Amino acid sequence: MKLNIMTYNVASGRCYAKDEDINQYGGARVDLEACAKVIKELSPEFCGINEINNYEKIYVDETLKGGTACDQTKFLAEYTGLSNYFFGKAINIPGRGNYGNAVISKAPIISSEVVAIPDPEIKDETRYYETRSISKVKLDIAGGVTVLQVHMGLAIAEAQNAVVAICKIIDETEGPIILMGDFNMCPSNFLLNMLRDKLNEITPDGEGYIHSFPSWTHDANIPAGLKNHPYCKIDYIFASKHFKKISCEIPDIRVSDHKPMIATLEI
DSSP: OEEEEEEEEOGGGBOOSSGGGBOTTSOBOBOHHHHHHHHHHHOOSEEEEEEEEEESSOBOOSSSOOBOOBOHHHHHHHHHTOOEEEEEEEEEETTTEEEEEEEEESSOEEEEEEEEEOOOSOOOSSSOOOOEEEEEEEESSTTOEEEEEEEOOSSHHHHHHHHHHHHHHHHHOOSOEEEEEEOOSOTTOTTHHHHHTTSEEOOOSSSSOOOOBOSSOOOTTSOGGGTTOOOBOOEEEEEOTTOEEEEEEOOOOOSSSSOOEEEEEEO
16 A cells, blocks of 8 residues: 655744745745645645644734734645545644644544643753653554654753653554654754664655755845755654555745655565
């Protein structure tokens, strides 16, 4: 059985498709439909999504030019035809709503839960800290496939806590597992080796790692010819030994600030 799967950080629907969409703060107008069109066009069996914001009300501020009250998970599920969905809350953003990760799927959901990633006890790095979580969803595919969608923190201590939490889930889970998401770390990061010891990393076809972030480059010091070129890979797909890789790519699509990552696996 072949499965087309996808992971995508949709930046809460902010659209970076054109330079004029981006403001001086690196924010952009909200156009969730543009992200939905990307998912629908790539047509996965299921998609893990990062930076879902289920807005409570319309807002306008200097970072995001506008937004509409919207259950983003439900909207994406209905628009793409991946009608079975689960939203895993990480935090609540006052005035905006719940924020976290989601999984949308053609196959029914057998079970779902949010697994909290512990905050570091000591926050001594000059990084932005944010409480994170893992959306754990078991899909009715091939007897049951567990999907873990994660968005890791920027600080080393946050990433360490996330990896430990993921490894614990892997050790306690029977059957096929797929781990996906925005890991906020480059391929050389030593923490990834803990995951590589337990799961197979699904890498894009060709030599080396194809970069996924940012889909645009908002930096006046970068030559014009390089402005739309991502400079690092921070989005990943891992799979248990039950799966065989058929293909994998990071399509050159500039809508969110991340490019999507897709893979075809056989189970």
